[in-house]
Amino acid sequence: MSTLRTLPVGEHALLVELENGEAAGALHAELLRRRAAGTLPPVREIVPAARTVLLDGITDPRALAAELTTWRIPPLETGAQETVEISVRYDGPDLADVAALWEVSEHEAVRIHSAAEFRVAFCGFAPGFAYLTGLDERYAVPRRDTPRTSVPAGSVALAGPYTGVYPRPSPGGWQLIGTTDAALWDPHREPAALLTPGTRVRFVPGAAR
Known part of the structure; x- marks a missing residue:
């Protein structure tokens, strides 16, 4: 099992720190599985991040923290869930720089990016923005030296x-490699975020404009 550390957050929450993003994703998946099975003590919110998982609305945080140290957390399963396909025009202004x-x-x-199977590790920055x-x-790349004042x-x-996919126009310093018409955030949809x-x-290559 991956090493974890629990930190109290107020009176009814825990922040669980893990070794890396994969371990955080595995814990997040196990928490959801146990909650669905009815074997997880009451937790109002489960919020994953890069290397942490926040548990909020806990009746007895100390008891849950002790219980977490005894869990055997299985690794993330590949292909265990339905896959969301997003059509992309690989026409971004930074595609040549990334290549x-x-x-x-x-x-x-384009082949490398579209051949990969991605997983949403966590969400943040803006409603509907998934990491x-x-x-x-x-294939990790640096952010741009000078962020753009507006990314479409x-x-x-x-x-x-x-x-990531920008759900709305905003400033940003990421390298832009393509464009999609997918609605990443729709407040009239349940859930509002396409990617949770x-x-x-x-990502499926589509026709260029």
């Missing part, structure tokens, strides 16, 4: 080990 960083052609960069993992660590909604982007933590995602 150069990867030392491949633009065509090969997706799935690319090999050798639907921009598919890379930064560090993550892929744990969701499997594949």
